[in-house]
Amino acid sequence: MQPTATVLVYSDDSSTREQVRLATGRRPAPDVPAVTFVECATPAAVVRELDKGGVDVCVLDGEAVPMGGMGVCRQIKNEVFDCPPVLLLIGRPQDAWLATWSRADAAVTLPVEPVEFAGALASLLRRRAAVSA
Numbered sequence: 001m002q003p004t005a006t007v008l009v010y011s012d013d014s015s016t017r018e019q020v021r022l023a024t025g026r027r028p029a030p031d032v033p034a035v036t037f038v039e040c041a042t043p044a045a046v047v048r049e050l051d052k053g054g055v056d057v058c059v060l061d062g063e064a065v066p067m068g069g070m071g072v073c074r075q076i077k078n079e080v081f082d083c084p085p086v087l088l089l090i091g092r093p094q095d096a097w098l099a100t101w102s103r104a105d106a107a108v109t110l111p112v113e114p115v116e117f118a119g120a121l122a123s124l125l126r127r128r129a130a131v132s133a
Contacts (some may be wrong), residue, residue, distance in 0.1 A: 005033045011061035023114040029122035070102035077103040085124040
């Protein structure tokens with residue numbers, strides 16, 4: 001297993017990015033690598049970071065402005081070769097169908113609930129590691 005996993009966090013709201021960091025801790029589960037974060041506040045920054053490579057999972061805020069995480073997700077799934085899995089933060093459970101439309105791999109509601117979030121993130125990290133192996 002790799003020593004660290006890189007998680008890209010996109011939100012225009014610094015408190016949402018902080019919620020993600022705090023819910024993850026050093027690692028979201030004992031069987032996945034420790035996590036380092038790359039934080040982005042704009043869609044352009046997300047694309048730049050993905051073009052650099054090395055991102056294992058993206059966490060996108062569906063409530064971000066001016067472009068929500070659902071739109072960013074759909075764009076990167078269509079444009080980025082070997083796009084990493086995406087965990088989408090949605091405002092309401094009823095928005096899960098929009099997460100599916102955006103091609104997100106998983107979705108959790110805001111505000112971030114630490115146990116639910118860590119479980120979803122760990123699952124995507126495991127899936128990414130299995131595909132890479």
